[in-house]
Amino acid sequence: MPPAKIRKLSQKQLRDVAWEVSQSPASTPEIDHIELFMINPRRGHVYWHIQPKSIDLMSRRLAKKSGFPSLIVRVYDVTDILFDGYNAHSFFDINIKEHAGSHYFTVEGSSRNYLAETGLLTGDGSFHSLARSGTLFMGRDKPSGNFEVSGLFAGGSINRTFTVSNIFAAPVFEQMNTIRAETERAEPLSVANVFLNITWDELLQSQLKSVIATISDTFEILGGESRFFSTQPQNVAALTAKSLIQKVNAATQTLYRRVSAAHKKKPFHIIHCHDWYSSKVGITASEKLNVPLVLSLYSTEHERSGGDASDRTSSQISSIEHKAVDSASLVIVPRESTRLDVLKQYKARPENVVIIPHVFGDMPSGEQSDSIDVRHWLGLDQNAAIVLFAGEISHAAGADIMVDALPAVCRNHSNAHFVFAGTGPLQEELESRVWHMGIGEKCRFPGDLKRESFQSLLMDSDFVVIPARTLQDEGLARLAISQGKPVLITQQSGIQCVTHGENGLITFDNPGSIVWGIQELLANPLGENMLRREAQKNIGKFLSYETIAARQFMYYEMILKGLTNA
Secondary structure (H helix, E strand, O other), X not given: OOOOOOOOOOHHHHHHHHHHHHHOOOOOOOOOEEEEEEEEOOEEEEEEEOOHHHHHHHHHXXXXXXXXXXXXXXXXXXXXXXXXXXXXXXXXXXXXXXOEXXXXXXXXXXXXXXXXXXXXEOOOOOEEEEEEOOOEEEOOOOOOOOOOOOEEEEOOOOOOEEEEOOHHHHHHHHHHXXXXXXXXXXXXXXXXXXXXXXXXXXXXXXXXXXXXXXXHHHHHHOOOEEEEEEOOOOOHHHHHHOOHHHHHHHHHHHHHHHHHHHHHHOOOOEEEEEOXXXXXXXXXXXXXXXXXXXXXXXXXXXXXXXXXXOOHHHHHHHHHHHHHHHHOOEEEEOOHHHHHHHHHHHOOOHHHEEEOOOOOOOOOOOOOOOOOOHHHHHOOOOOOEEEEEEOOOOOOOOHHHHHHHHHHXXXXXXXXXXXXXXXXXOHHHHHHHHHHOOOHHHEEEEEOOOHHHHXXXXXXXXXXXXXXXXXXXXXXXXXXXXXXXXXXXXXXXXXXXXXXXXXXXEEOOOHHHHHHHHHHHHHOOOHHHXXXXXXXXXXXXXXXXXXXXXXXXXXXXXXXXXXXXX
């Protein structure tokens, strides 16, 4: 039997059908139910329909209870728990009169899970559920507070997926991806990284060795192959037995034999030596193995000696550096000053000297090694917003203006807490005043803090307030901005580093204006955008390990391509 022919409806017929459906009365639900919906992170909507017979049956069961039972909707906060009907964090009731209807409600906290039940509340306070909704997540009413700029790179021609520390470095990886796509090579690009670990400063060398080894490992994540060749560190006593140059010559022979033996098993495409004392290995390997040499100079002897290379050892080191620069297909330096010095002292060709900012000695430190748990120390909830005042607690600094603004702020932002770091003539008066205002539990006066403690407090704060009546030093504002923290200032403070709406807000020295500024930053924080801009600004200045490896990867390929074309 042939299949039935499908009849196609015209646009007019479809509109007629839609109209008929819209005019049909909604069917009455046959089961008791209740649903929750989010309007915005602070406002929800509940809809319920309970059959009258269910209410009557429950009412008869509760006839012996004291008082006449009332129909209510109970909304529970069930964040991070398995709700059993009794273990909610909190709840509130909505009195209703009809067995079916809807209601809008407001909640104090966002980023919470809520659940609703409708049922009968008796005179003795017991609640008897008739229907329960599913769990509803009320979203955030501000950015999450996660300011990470890390990401995941999925390469096309690279055919690899790897994490990156800074998403603003994406152009570097895309450029590497393009260069890889243009390269016809069956085997991975192979590099020998050479580091002769000889110096008087063992700690410095140990750190540099660790960084080079990490970049070498990261190179393999990008799809290349890297072998790291190094010597064991030499102590000061051993160095005094022979001259430094003699020690370098002796270690060079040993390390070259290792590089040569590895090359015979599986040839390297590039020899990359690090600093002058490793360059002799690189020069020898480049000449005998016929492999291009890349030289990394983290500083020149001219820079290290302050321009005075008059002694014999310094003169010999300069000579070794000069020969290494002449022999290298590419010289990598970490900063413009070193590049200019290489061009001037060793007459290098400008196109052969490139800058790759290095993490060693240049990367700004992250968390303080001896940082403290600020919230535990101050007795604050982990989700509390921290607003920081720091400096002299005085009339000129406007500490009293900020205190006068707090009652209004606290009424609208119950999660906000205020820390007054420092001491001053108004400290005792203001501590007493906040308790008389009924906001004492929202305020902390820790006094003068050590540098490490203050740094931890600043990093945990949401923003800084400088409500000054007179001109102020910009040091605190600049420090806060450098840490990605917005700053609220007054026009009277004379602080010039704050740009309104970008890295902070500018108000006037009166409580009403400060109320507006604090509430604006609590509701619409600038911190995430500030940190993203800072990361984007620093991408050319401070590079991650994988970004350095990717930049080196591109230069290696360009060197090999140039040799092939030649």
